[in-house]
Amino acid sequence: MCLFFLAVFLPRSHGKSFAHRSELKQAKRIVVKLGSAVVTRGDECGLALGRLASIVEQVAMLQNQGREMMIVTSGAVAFGKQRLRHEILLSQSVRQALHSGQNQLKDISVPVLEARACAAAGQSGLMALYEAMFTQYSICTAQILVTNLDFHDEQKRRNLNSTLHELLRMNIVPIINTNDAVVPPPVPNSDLQGVNVISIKDNDSLAARLAVEMKADLLIALSDVQGLYDSPPGTDDAKLIDIFYPGDQQSITYGTKSRVGIGGMEAKVKAALWALQGGTSVIIANGTDPKVTGHVITDIVEGKKIGTFFSEVKPAGPTVEQQTEMARHAGRALASLLPEQRGEIICCLAELLTEKKDEILSANRKDMELATATGRLSQPLINRLSLSTAKLNSLAIGLRQLAVSSGNSVGRVLRRTRVANNLELEQITVPIGVLLVIFESRPDCLPQVSALAIASGNALLLKGGKEASNTNKILHQLTQEALSIHGVADAIQLVSTREEVEDLCKLDKMIDLIIPRGSSELVRDIQRAAKGVPVLGHSEGVCHVYVDNEASMDKAIDVDSKCDYPAACNAMETLLIHRDLLRTPLFDQIIDMLRTEEVKIHAGPRFASYLTFSPSEVKSLRTEYGDLECCIEVVDSMQDAVDHIHKYGSSHTDVIVTENEETAEQFLQQVDSACVFWNSSSRFADGYRFGLGAEVGISTARIHARGPVGLEGLLTTKWVLRGEGHTVADFSEQGSMKYLHESIPVPQGHIN
């Protein structure tokens, strides 16, 4: 083994290994190593066909993308075991039948099969299966059997090399296996005690050796472990290592006892480091998890965070996991500050925004120039990216207002109860914990959201768009500068633009709430990706304006609702009109006003049936147009409108236009949406317009926070009980105490 790792006969002049997962997309030549646990079923007898087929599917896809794929596979032993067992049963039963004169199959015991015999018996079947599978993708395969020793003979090595190159040139996928029939008998080793298969080490080192020999860009080693852990998996603090640097090796504690685990893992790591040194990037990942098997290889090549990535380059900054830890820690310090101290930080940030405005604007200009040059952003997005002195000034004003109004947000007493004599209960407000805010384009989000997090004592991870990276960087630096006046600079972290949103959403247990600020698609994607972390946001805003038969003519609410800013989530999408209004002057006026604003009208089925020449019929009454388009539908009554809204709406914001107070109040009571308005534009559904100060977004969730969410949405509560040694046993039937449950007045006060 040592001999092998010390061998230095390889030319290492080819490309360096990749520094970051995101570069893996460029990998051209890829070796996929399939461990025995991946290829075989739980009992190590018979192949795991489903897994194997989906691996072939992925390898074929990558090959057909123009990459050069090679497979190093186990499985011959398992295939052969399955086959031989069958044969032995058969031949034994025949023999028994001959001897005893009757056909009793009961007491036949299957002998322990020798691994090398199994390998020989299984090899042809395994290859036939691979070939049949790859044929389905018009891909030819070739069988290569080698042993580690073949690499020591210079001539053999050169022959192997040229054979493989010739196969790759002809678009053939080489399938490589150890020539198990001729290797020495398996030594029982501590890693695989009692398991009579060829030592796992062979295929790991074989794959590493082959990858370097063939100058492969990437070696993907799949087995039944998630990757490399910093301490034996299953112990209290074991963490999967995302990126492993050769220099980090001391930080790992290898266990001794586990089966596949750590002894085997140590050999895997050695092989991986050797390949890395030879210029091949390596990923060790789990190929047996049914949830990911179908896309584990393609996901790895796309740069997703799967398994452990071996890299020679150690990035300068902390990992996102470390950033989250730092944020939580500093966030707790932030939450323990006095309210005035948090206010000072926000005011300091406001000052920095005006003081350092030249630096901010110059960074912003860089982003703008890049965006214009690459031409990848539409004009509205470029507008949202741009900052100006005026924008910075109004940002600063907003921040100062927040600093003043947020005084008693954290630690406010909501409820006090005297549970018993000298046993007092308080419910107080506390920060939620660690927030992850994901925002697109608009860099002015950053100071706003940061100020809200500071005011509410929350730690914050910020993930901005690539297009605003320079602006976000300087704004984040200023935020940390402000935080540092009270020693809590780390409470707000800016996540590298290289991190995938999907990976961030999986940091459950580390993040308490995700707030996406951006398009509906972003929100929906994040809601899908978030595993166990709540997401605050709205994915759809299908808002209605219902014009009642008693509506007044001078209210242009529908036009303002639709046209003030059609792309907003609180813009009207469907206009519901009372049947009696059809062909009245009011109706004509409404249509004329929408026409003047060039709103494209789609007719709902009922509306269409009333018209001789109707506009195009709607595809779905649930459409969110997000543009100067809307649907018009006719309803029989206020009640009918409510039913329509419940059936097709998204419970965001719905409006009634009427002069009849009773009708209005019924509508306001019945409509089950976050915001319900009477005679006012749907566009008022907004934190600033509601007077909440800044807002983190609008929520259509039904729990926690609903509608525009300000500071209060970033707080939760905790229950504090102060006693004098009270036990619940004191309150049992035999006990000496009685529950009082007296309400004690709490100091009143609002926060905005």
Place this chain on the structure above:
Amino acid sequence: MCLFFLAVFLPRSHGKSFAHRSELKQAKRIVVKLGSAVVTRGDECGLALGRLASIVEQVAMLQNQGREMMIVTSGAVAFGKQRLRHEILLSQSVRQALHSGQNQLKDISVPVLEARACAAAGQSGLMALYEAMFTQYSICTAQILVTNLDFHDEQKRRNLNSTLHELLRMNIVPIINTNDAVVPPPVPNSDLQGVNVISIKDNDSLAARLAVEMKADLLIALSDVQGLYDSPPGTDDAKLIDIFYPGDQQSITYGTKSRVGIGGMEAKVKAALWALQGGTSVIIANGTDPKVTGHVITDIVEGKKIGTFFSEVKPAGPTVEQQTEMARHAGRALASLLPEQRGEIICCLAELLTEKKDEILSANRKDMELATATGRLSQPLINRLSLSTAKLNSLAIGLRQLAVSSGNSVGRVLRRTRVANNLELEQITVPIGVLLVIFESRPDCLPQVSALAIASGNALLLKGGKEASNTNKILHQLTQEALSIHGVADAIQLVSTREEVEDLCKLDKMIDLIIPRGSSELVRDIQRAAKGVPVLGHSEGVCHVYVDNEASMDKAIDVDSKCDYPAACNAMETLLIHRDLLRTPLFDQIIDMLRTEEVKIHAGPRFASYLTFSPSEVKSLRTEYGDLECCIEVVDSMQDAVDHIHKYGSSHTDVIVTENEETAEQFLQQVDSACVFWNSSSRFADGYRFGLGAEVGISTARIHARGPVGLEGLLTTKWVLRGEGHTVADFSEQGSMKYLHESIPVPQGHIN
């Protein structure tokens, strides 16, 4: 086609089809029909190997359970197409090379391949693949090629029948396909326009015919549609039909245009109904969804809600989807009642509990007898199942208290803002919507949770355990009786015990909040299963008691915390002891008290290092023992205790025992848990003890509700804005109005 469906030569004397999905577990003989979309890839050229392999895996598993599996498969055409295309390319290029004298492959066009030729070319390869795959599970296969016409010839039919029976007897899986090489050329039909494959109808009717002929218990027809919809999929109101009765056929609108869809679907339904009439249960489901392919067949046989189940028996009651709709509708009426009316309902329920106590107790006795007879419940569970007159009386008292205290819960104004002149904003409390409460064993949950739902105006679905079904049934009847005094009986629904919890959790968009009441396992399972529906609950309660160096000797808080009810989530699991206390009388006293109560002690690593003869070391400091066991660990200081709690705790309830107020206040401030207590037992973390009246559970979530959750946790808010035609344009820079954002006082008042 008609001929075929009218044929009545079959003996239908064998067993009836199953009435409910839960009975599918008993299916012995199963036909799995694989449509062309399942077996082939998107381009209908080449097989979808991953899917095929995982289907083989499932069929093999079921076969090895002793069932008799048969497969009706497509795929020969696709396999052959792939093969022939390759051959043609090759032969054309050879020809071209011969003619032109050079090797130009560019302009070779692949001719349209005739489906029957493809089928002939692909059949052998397809069968070889099936055989290779099944061999991995020690299962033999046999090839059967038939046409629908074969069933018309009595002799052929009998031959086929006896061949298949012989194969099944020998534990061989027959793989059946239409003999495509000899069927008439495919007629281009409207279902499969432009797709040159054998009409899908053949395999559907073939599978149905075969299933009935072989008296199969179940036919699983897999294709690329989810199942049968009540209107064309993709339209606004299209709903997947869970269970389809022959009598429901009129209620379905078949579309005309879609590709696989509805024409093909109509034929599928005809075939399914024909099989059903012949005594075979049928399920039409999607075999192409990558998320479920790996277990779609086994899930179906386990009775999970997948695709559309065809049943001849129409159950008496509504489906759970209909129940949910009814509940939401009646729930809205409940929410519009006056608070006094909701109070009347609760009081009425309280009265019924005492009035009808004989009936309740007799139903409860039935459940108890069954539970004792089957012996499947442990004694503690049986105790929790049992009701008594005393329990019913105290339930009634609790309900009456709730009726009184919940007066102003719904519609309470939390915030009022004058946004501008004549534009007033209110934030008011409203019900969350539809709650799903899942509870085990304890039937007294039912009236408690129902009363909370009524008081908060929420609709409620209740899912109780099988063991309490009789008790739950009568209690639910009484609840509906009480609700009916104000015409909202449907607001609370009891879900059939046959419904799987996992299926209920997937009713997203219909259910707003799931509340599991039961073991940690139940909560964890539900958190995993819930797709997009928030779950309120705690999955773990690792509670700590920290005994400070300034603790007083007479506080037996740790004993009460551990021993009062060790199985509760608020029981102490880890006792943290200040280092200075080791070997003091206080320490000895603590240990003695725990020993007296027979608490088994596990030592944390530091504690173990201080002892000469230590008890067993803990496996994990995060263990929830839930029994008379606990961990003891040593810490250096209060700060060290806080760090330990943050690292290993579950943020449920944590306690400090100290006489030093400053230390206590720091602990209370710093510990980031739902409940933090000073000198009081962790067992006080409970809705009743907190004075919240009834509780729906304890939440360790960090948003919405935290700690013990009473009425307030079942409410959310809505924003009501009343204007006089205000538009946001009025507030623009050119507009005439200015935001005021004046706070208007709101009436104060607590709800419990």
